[in-house]
Structure formats: structure tokens, C-alpha cells
Amino acid sequence: MNELPEREARRPGGEVAPWRRLVVMGVLVVGAGVVMARAFELQVVQRDFLTAEGNKRALRTVTVPAYRGAIRDRYGEPLALSAPVESLWVIPAEVLKAPEYLPALSKLLEFGPGELRRFLNVRREKHFVYLRRHMNPAEAHRVLALKAPGVFSQREYRRYYPAGEVTGHVVGFTNIDGRGQEVMEAALDTPLAGKAGARGVVRDRSGRIVEQSGDFESAVAGRDLPLTLDLRLQYIAYRELKAAVTGHRAHGGLIVVLDARTGEILAMANQPGYNPNRPEDRDGRGLRNRAVTDLFEPGSTIKPLLIAQALELGRYRPDSVIDTAPGFFKIGSLTVRDTHPQGAVNLARVLSRSSNVGAARIGLALGPAAVWSGYQKFGFGDPVGAGYPGEATGVFRPSGDWGQIATATASYGYGISVNALQLVRAYAALANDGLLPVLRLVAGGEAVPPQRAVSVKVARQVRRLMEDVTVGDGTGVQAAVPGYRVAGKTGTVRKHTTGGYFDDRHQSVFIGMVPAENPRLVGLVMIDEPRNKEYYGGQVAGPVFSNVMRSAVRQLQLAPDGTPLTSTAAVPAPPPTRDPRT
Amino acid sequence: MTRRDWAFMVALVLTVVGSALIVVKTKHENRTLVHQLEQLRAEKARLETEWAQLQLEEATLAHHGRVEQIARDKLKMSEPRDTRVVRSQQ
Numbered sequence: 001m002n003e004l005p006e007r008e009a010r011r012p013g014g015e016v017a018p019w020r021r022l023v024v025m026g027v028l029v030v031g032a033g034v035v036m037a038r039a040f041e042l043q044v045v046q047r048d049f050l051t052a053e054g055n056k057r058a059l060r061t062v063t064v065p066a067y068r069g070a071i072r073d074r075y076g077e078p079l080a081l082s083a084p085v086e087s088l089w090v091i092p093a094e095v096l097k098a099p100e101y102l103p104a105l106s107k108l109l110e111f112g113p114g115e116l117r118r119f120l121n122v123r124r125e126k127h128f129v130y131l132r133r134h135m136n137p138a139e140a141h142r143v144l145a146l147k148a149p150g151v152f153s154q155r156e157y158r159r160y161y162p163a164g165e166v167t168g169h170v171v172g173f174t175n176i177d178g179r180g181q182e183v184m185e186a187a188l189d190t191p192l193a194g195k196a197g198a199r200g201v202v203r204d205r206s207g208r209i210v211e212q213s214g215d216f217e218s219a220v221a222g223r224d225l226p227l228t229l230d231l232r233l234q235y236i237a238y239r240e241l242k243a244a245v246t247g248h249r250a251h252g253g254l255i256v257v258l259d260a261r262t263g264e265i266l267a268m269a270n271q272p273g274y275n276p277n278r279p280e281d282r283d284g285r286g287l288r289n290r291a292v293t294d295l296f297e298p299g300s301t302i303k304p305l306l307i308a309q310a311l312e313l314g315r316y317r318p319d320s321v322i323d324t325a326p327g328f329f330k331i332g333s334l335t336v337r338d339t340h341p342q343g344a345v346n347l348a349r350v351l352s353r354s355s356n357v358g359a360a361r362i363g364l365a366l367g368p369a370a371v372w373s374g375y376q377k378f379g380f381g382d383p384v385g386a387g388y389p390g391e392a393t394g395v396f397r398p399s400g401d402w403g404q405i406a407t408a409t410a411s412y413g414y415g416i417s418v419n420a421l422q423l424v425r426a427y428a429a430l431a432n433d434g435l436l437p438v439l440r441l442v443a444g445g446e447a448v449p450p451q452r453a454v455s456v457k458v459a460r461q462v463r464r465l466m467e468d469v470t471v472g473d474g475t476g477v478q479a480a481v482p483g484y485r486v487a488g489k490t491g492t493v494r495k496h497t498t499g500g501y502f503d504d505r506h507q508s509v510f511i512g513m514v515p516a517e518n519p520r521l522v523g524l525v526m527i528d529e530p531r532n533k534e535y536y537g538g539q540v541a542g543p544v545f546s547n548v549m550r551s552a553v554r555q556l557q558l559a560p561d562g563t564p565l566t567s568t569a570a571v572p573a574p575p576p577t578r579d580p581r582t
Numbered sequence: 583m584t585r586r587d588w589a590f591m592v593a594l595v596l597t598v599v600g601s602a603l604i605v606v607k608t609k610h611e612n613r614t615l616v617h618q619l620e621q622l623r624a625e626k627a628r629l630e631t632e633w634a635q636l637q638l639e640e641a642t643l644a645h646h647g648r649v650e651q652i653a654r655d656k657l658k659m660s661e662p663r664d665t666r667v668v669r670s671q672q
Contacts, residue, residue: 067630077641077644078637078638078641081634081637081638081641082634083631083634083635083638084627084630084631084634137631155627160638162638162641162642162645163641163645164645166646166647231646232646235646235647236646239647550661551661554661554662559667559669560667
């Protein structure tokens, strides 16, 4: 037996028997085949599963939060700004393994004795638990300096609103994860937010980053977005509004200031307000931006629009005389009354004494279709847009539904409802020589061309008529701005409820423009339910308009167009109003 | 093996050793650069924090309410009541 292989293996000349070669080759081939098959199985068949398992153990993708762009005013002052903060997170099981760190941690994080341990014990199965979010970076670093195992920090951004409640209703706020929750923060969320990046890292068992596998996707920072607001004007508007609402013990109020030429919203403030920096302030009542979401009947403030239509149609002239005696008249079940009864008056007096009888007579003479189309040209029933979410467009029924009574009431502003921006836009058309501007709150973008509401001539005539409101015995003398001519209109609107109007609940309104000759600014002030004795629009809203516009014309350096200022030195200074935050 | 084969082998060995050394060097450079990158990232984060905090501080100090209060109470200022408009020649 021993000799046989010897003999067979060694052929003369050192040749190896072919079968042995075949066996060796076969074993090698089979072996290689097995290895290949296994490799195939691991690399191809089970690849996804194994990669996932491996990554689960070592590789972590860390999201890199994108910097959320700031919201700024037209001059670049920040209204909403993100600042980096640290959020501490823990792997509870790891922390509990090293209990000697617990007292120091509790102390730095102001946990009560034993509280931290209980907190961790409850969550010991989890691998990611926030210990505290949005910490000051310096404090977070003090905690990390303890080098306690299983305690990590993650960079996040927190939103700050430097102007606080002054711009709260315009800017809105984000939730704790940095997503826009309200108004502009929500409406502009996508461009502001940017895009979060992701970074692959290899972590060891205790969670330390030991290697970095490069950037997967870099974060794209959000864009800074400028609004058309002018923070200085906004502050003054807010301050005066708040003072008036408090002073008149009113339910609320709003103010809007527009650039008459461009339709840009320079200031928009509301009462009651809220401070977006304080999450506990974010309740339902204060959040509403009444200028956009609330409707009201324009009341007497609609009369200039009616008169513009009357002049436009050539049915009246600025010096036309209307008989309003004896201060009331009846149409069916409706009695139209004047608060200040007069006899035969011209159009200027109809406005300056705010005669309902005069307006109703004009409206009835024009007929429902003409009245309706007049208002429609001024943008009633047409949403303002302006990029602000949640707008209410108002009630503006077609004129076919209007009978005599509806036409008469529509002539002095009842039975129709608008939001404040729609009303102020209509006045901007008068200020802008008849061109109805497109309102804007977000700066930039292409300007949409304005639409013509009335002719240049009529717009100027109506402005001239409205100037009488703020002089002499006009209802709006308290809205006058020393040195400037102001064209405007008061409104004292009775609030309605289902089935009727309240006798004692009013909305006091003043809308005006300055300087009247060539208006740059249009402002609307509305005080909701003043509860002191005064409730006329001229008395309640007029002074607010005056105070705000005084500051505005000075800040914007608008040249006076009225009487020389020396004669107005006797105008009493408005009482200094305090910081609205206090 | 011929002399040519030997020379070829030596050349291959040298190339392998050389490339190994280059790998070591590259890896080292990579680590150094990653370290630098990490440091620069940290620096960037620090500067970002500082910038945001400075902006916030500025906005807080320049809050109109605060400025107004200081102007009125401390500096006893008030709004100008009488102004003269001077038109500069264009």
C-alpha cells in the first residue's frame, strides 16, 4: 500500500499523477466557491440587513440644524432672530451606571434630590431623552465639563423676538422645534427655514464620536426676509394704540399705517397683544391680528367712497347742495338719523359733520348698482392678500339683492363688512390719485401695478372735501396734525349682534391721510368698544391718529403743507406715553 | 529567475512600500485636516453664537421703549414742537 502511491505519484521525470492535481484543484475550486458563495451571500444577499445592523451599532447620522433666517424690518432691524442654544440629552442607562455624577448634574440642572434619578429610571429603556432643551450655551458647557458618561449636547436654534409684543401680531412665532406656527413665521416658513443637513459620524459604545465619515449633506441656511414694516413707526403706533385702549378701557383696537404710493404696510398693531418671547402668552385671544382676521362695518368711513363715486359719475359736483333737514327721514321701516342735524349742506359738510341723511340721499339718487360698483372699484369684496394668512374678505352682497333700505344703509356704511386692510386700501386709492395699490407686507418681489379706482380729478376733489373733517367744527378736529393738512373721515360704528345693533357698543374709527395735498401716509385707527364716556371716532381714534402721524411725518421728514408752524406752538404736547411693555 | 525579473520584483516591492507610506501620510494629513475642520466648525459655532447674541443685545439695547424712556426721563428730552423746513439747493 505504501508503495503504490509512491509509484503512481512519481512518474519518471518527476511528473505528478493527474488525478492528484485534479483533487487539489477540485478542493481549491470548491473552497473558493464556498468562500465566494458566502461572500456573495454577505455582500449581496444580506448586504442591506448587515449594513443596517452595523450602522445601527456604530454609525450615527447627526442632523445639522439649518440656521433659520431672520425676519427684519425695512431698514434691517431684526424682528425675529435665531440664536444658537444647546439642548442636553442623555442615554439614561449610561448615566445610571455612573451614579457618582448624579449629585453634580442635579445641582447644575436644578433638579431636586432624587428627582433626576427617578426621571432617568422611568426612561431607562430609551436611548435618547432630552434632559433640558434650549439652554444657554455657557450653562450647557458647564454641564458637559463634568464629563459624565451618557450626557450629550445638541445644538439647536431658539427664536428671539427683540421687539416683543410691538411686532407680535405681524411676525408670529415658531414652536420649540423651530417650525413657524403663526402668521408670517408660518407663511414664510419654507424660505426662512432653509434645509437641515446631515452628517455621518461613527460613535463608540458609550456614544462618543470617534470618527467622522464626512458630510453627507450640508445644511442650507434660511434666507433673511425683510418686511415692509418700519420698526420706529410700528413702535409709536403700538405705544399710542395701547395708551388709547387702556385710557378708554376699550375691548381692543388696531392701527394700520400704509405708504400711500407703494401700498407697503409700514405699521400694523393690535390690542390686546402678546409677547411672542413668552410661550405662556400664546393664548387665543391675544393672538388675533384684528386688522386682517376681523370684519367690521365701515360706518361713516365709507362716505368718502360714496362721494367719490357720485363725483365720478358726474351726478354731483363738490359744491352740490343736499337738503338734510330735519336731520332724519324714513324709508319703509328704517329711520335714517343724523347725530348733528343740519339743513341744506354741501358735500364737504356732509363729510365733515358726517351726515347719514345726506349720504343716504346721495346713495338713493345714485341707485344700488352705482353704489355697489363704486365700492367694488375701491376693492370691497376683494381680498387684500399682502402675504398675510387668515384673511377674512367680508360681506359684500351683489347689488341685485339691495332694496331701498339696503341701498340707504350701504350709503353710510352698514350692511357691508370689510377688514381693516381693505378699508385702508380704499383710502389709499384716494390718497394715490385714484390708483388702488396692492398692499404688501413682505418687501421685495415685483410690484404689482395698481388699478384705477377713480380719476385723478375726483380723488383730489374728495381729498379736498375730506380736509374739512379735521378743521373748524369737523368731527375729526382731534386728528389734526400741526403744520400739515389732514384729509380723513371719522366713523362711529354701532356693533351688531345677531338680530340687531347695540346702543352702547361702538367701534370708534378714524382713517386719514397726510399731507393732504400729496399724501404719503394713510392711517387707520380703530378702537373697539371704548367704555368711558367718549365713543365718537373723532374723540377716541382721532387723537391716536394725530399722535402717530406727528411722529411719522417727522421721522419720514415729510414737508409740511399746512399753516406755518409758528402759529401752532400753542398746541399742547401730548402727554408722554410710556413704554408699552411696562 | 532572470535579472530582469529580480529588478522588476524589487521595483514592485519599492512601489508597494512607497505607496504604503503615502497612504500613511495621506491618512495622517486627513486626520489633521479633519481635526482642523472640527476646530473651525467649533470656531464658526462660537462666532455664530456671539454674532447672534450681539445682534440680540443690540436690538434689546436699541429697543425703542428703552431709548424713549432714557431720552425722556434721564435726558429730559421731548419731541420737537417747532421745526423749520430748509430746502437744500439741488
